[in-house]
Amino acid sequence: MFDLLVQAEAMPHRHLRQGDIIYKEGQQCDGNIFIVIDGIVTELVGQGLNLNTVKEFTAGSFFGDIEVLSGSDLRLRTMKVTSVSLVLAILDQHNSRVLGGLYPEFFLHLLRSSIDNLNLAEKNLLEYQK
Amino acid sequence: MAMSVAHKIQPFTANLGEAVFREGDASNGCMYFIFSGEVQISKQGLGHIRTLSQGHFFGEMALVRAIQRTASATVISAGAKLGRIDLQTFAWLAKSNPAFLTNLIAVVAKRAARAIKKVNEAYAAGPGLRSQQRAAARGAIEGGSGV
Numbered sequence: 381m382f383d384l385l386v387q388a389e390a391m392p393h394r395h396l397r398q399g400d401i402i403y404k405e406g407q408q409c410d411g412n413i414f415i416v417i418d419g420i421v422t423e424l425v426g427q428g429l430n431l432n433t434v435k436e437f438t439a440g441s442f443f444g445d446i447e448v449l450s451g452s453d454l455r456l457r458t459m460k461v462t463s464v465s466l467v468l469a470i471l472d473q474h475n476s477r478v479l480g481g482l483y484p485e486f487f488l489h490l491l492r493s494s495i496d497n498l499n500l501a502e503k504n505l506l507e508y509q510k
Numbered sequence: 511m512a513m514s515v516a517h518k519i520q521p522f523t524a525n526l527g528e529a530v531f532r533e534g535d536a537s538n539g540c541m542y543f544i545f546s547g548e549v550q551i552s553k554q555g556l557g558h559i560r561t562l563s564q565g566h567f568f569g570e571m572a573l574v575r576a577i578q579r580t581a582s583a584t585v586i587s588a589g590a591k592l593g594r595i596d597l598q599t600f601a602w603l604a605k606s607n608p609a610f611l612t613n614l615i616a617v618v619a620k621r622a623a624r625a626i627k628k629v630n631e632a633y634a635a636g637p638g639l640r641s642q643q644r645a646a647a648r649g650a651i652e653g654g655s656g657v
Contacts, residue, residue, distance in 0.1 A: 445619070446619050446622050446623050446626065447623065449615055449619035450616070456630065480611075484605050484608060487611040487612065488604060498571075498618060502580070502625055505625060
């Protein structure tokens with residue numbers, strides 16, 4: 381049985397505090413996918429003071445995958461630490477392919493995430509049609 | 511491998527104007543491949559969003575997420591030859607052929623990235639300008655080969 385949190389234990393970790401920005405929209409994409417080990421990360425749309433929450437990521441979830449999988453040069457959203465502290469595991473592009481090769485379930489996780497991101501974005505776009 | 515995959519895809523012919531599925535339909539647990547002909551994808555509120563042809567696929571969202579169809583798929587050429595796979599075959603393909611899954615992920619992720627960029631642009635424009643973004647938003651979900 382594939383368990384992303386178990387796999388994440390072997391990856392490099394990063395410790396952050398409330399208010400820290402993991403990356404900003406428009407920032408160069410470093411090719412990493414981030415797995416939340418402990419804490420909460422909030423995805424934000426907008427710039428400066430005009431920021432709005434899109435969704436939250438808790439332990440066991442991951443983000444940064446859309447930019448990596450789509451080949452985007454830039455990060456598409458701003459990610460901010462909203463819990464008191466945060467522990468992230470960092471999965472680089474090479475190791476994400478290795479992990480998927482060993483555990484096809486990981487690729488299924490990525491596919492589900494892409495579908496959910498697409499669904500959410502299309503819903504937002506439809507709102508602008510109204 | 512190729513013969514095994516071909517054996518597991520259920521081929522069928524669809525007529526001009528035939529709906530493979532409609533937006534809001536409950537999922538039948540299948541996704542589709544196009545061997546020949548063209549299929550138009552449309553969505554309420556956005557109208558026609560893309561035309562798919564040979565080599566493209568659609569319907570994977572409802573299969574993977576077990577959700578209702580998020581768009582309609584209509585055949586727009588005479589005698590289109592399509593293939594259908596169910597969840598069991600999808601799972602078999604995913605395990606036996608990782609390239610199938612990575613290609614699928616790349617297509618869906620690119621579509622998601624395009625849509626997210628358009629949402630960001632519309633958000634940045636603010637409420638007063640969002641109406642001007644509507645046409646651009648429509649274009650955000652064009653392209654790609656999946657549904």
